Amino acid sequence: MRAGIDLVHVPCVRASLERFGERYLARVYTAGEIADAGDDPVRRPERLAARFAAKEAAIKALGLADIGVAWTDMEVRRAADGHCTLSLHGAARRQAEALGTDSIALSLTHDGDYAAAVVVVDRRERLSFERASR
């Protein structure tokens, strides 16, 4: 099992939106994430900050920092009930498969100026070990 955590300063995301606009959004977030963030000027940076934290937490949990992955390879998807999950694409997905990833858990939060995320990755090796040790 591997875990990753990240904390993001929401005003930094707000500043990036103001400074780089669409270039920032297109390089970091998927179309679905941008839609889920909505257009409320207060909530949008908070939601994007939580999603960025999720991407960085996934990079840590999966050991992606020096593999070379697009931020859009890690996508936060929001279900109708508000529950969020992490989907992987491209190089991030390939790395997760190479690690034998069996499941990925995601938790997001934000409060005031900060948003945070935790990603926990479980791997098939652990399940095999548990079976072997019975």
Add this chain to the structure above:
Amino acid sequence: MTEAQDLDPRIRAVLAEHARLSRDVATLASTDDLYQAGMTSHASVNVMLALEAEFDVEFPDAMLKRSVFDSIASIRSALLDLVRV
């Protein structure tokens, strides 16, 4: 042709504006670790976008690695690769 030494002042200017370093960029050696100097992962996105605008390049996904942005020297090396293409 772009010379390595020509890049450093422009890289330092980008870092000064976007990296949110806890130290004056002028005090950093070219091999000093920018993350240790206070650059967050989110600030590194701003640095990347600003470098792309400054040097009229685009970092491909394969170059979006922590090691590419962890020092002035590594950024310079990556930019030289991009401008030579």
